[in-house]
Amino acid sequence: MKTPRPAPAPAPAPKPAARKPRRRIGRGSLVLIAALFAASGLVRFGSGFALALDSAEATPAAAETAECVTExxxxxxxxxxxxxxxxxxxxxxxxxxxxxxxxxxxxxxxxxxxxxxxxxxxxxxxxxxxxxxxxxxVTRLVTVYENMKPKDAAPLFSAMSPDFAAGFLSRMRPETSAAVMAALDPKVAYTISVIMAGRNAGAPQN
Known part of the structure; x- marks a missing residue:
């Protein structure tokens, strides 16, 4: 009777292959990306701030230009x-x-x-x-004519214009004037009488 062979020892289970360590790009890359974003933000903020300053400085000039430019x-x-x-x-x-x-x-x-x-x-x-x-x-002449004789004064009154003679005779005394009128030519005496009457026609009666 054959001696049974001992059962072969079970082969050791193969060790699982060692995993290659993965290259972690997590933290380092994230830090780099974050740094880049931060730098970009700072650049943008600086640019915006500079633009704001430029805009603030240019505002008065723009306002002046707007005031000068009209329709x-x-x-x-x-x-x-x-x-x-x-x-x-x-x-x-x-x-x-x-x-x-x-x-x-x-x-x-x-x-x-x-x-x-x-x-x-x-x-x-x-x-x-x-x-x-x-x-x-005239008063002096009237006095002179009154003192003359009527026949001597008559030729003088005949030589005068009827108006002038009527003026003198109207200022003489009535009796002297009547004597001179009697010594005058009847036509001359009539004309002088009409003028004298006409002068007194418009005089008030009362």
Whole structure:
């Protein structure tokens, strides 16, 4: 009887192949990426801040440019307003010149009127003096004619104009005047009588 062979020892189970260590790209890559994003953000923030500063500095200039730049309609309206103001100023100057000329003319007229009034007063005084002197002369002549004989005075009254003779005879005493009229030519005496009657026709009766 054969001795049974011992059962072969079971082969040791093969060790699992050692896993190759995976290259971890997690933390290092993430840190790098985060650093890149942070740098990018800083660059963008710096650019934005610089742009904001530039914009803030350029704002007054832009505002001035906006103020200077106007629409054509506004410029035309502004030009029309300036034209009207210039015309109004010219019209005011013309009116001022006219007012000054009128004032000067009024002063000249007032001075001329004053001189005319003074001249008229002087003339009136002169006329009054002349009338008084003429009246005195006429009165003196009337006295002379009254003292003449009627036949001697008649030729003088015949040579006078009827109006002039009627003036003298109307101032003489009635009896003397009647004597002279009787010595005159009847036609001359009639004419003088008509003139004398006409002078007294318009006189008030009462």
């Amino acid at each position: 054509p309609g506004v410029m035309q309206l502004y030009s029309e307003v300036q034209t009207r103001e210039r015309k109004l100023a010219e019209r005011e100057k013309v009116l001022s010149d006219r007012s000054q000329a009128i004032t000067l003319a009024e002063k000249r007229i007032e001075a001329r009127l004053a001189s005319l009034v003074e001249a008229e007063q002087n003339l009136a005084q002169t006329v009054t003096i002349a009338d008084k002197a003429a009246d005195e002369d």
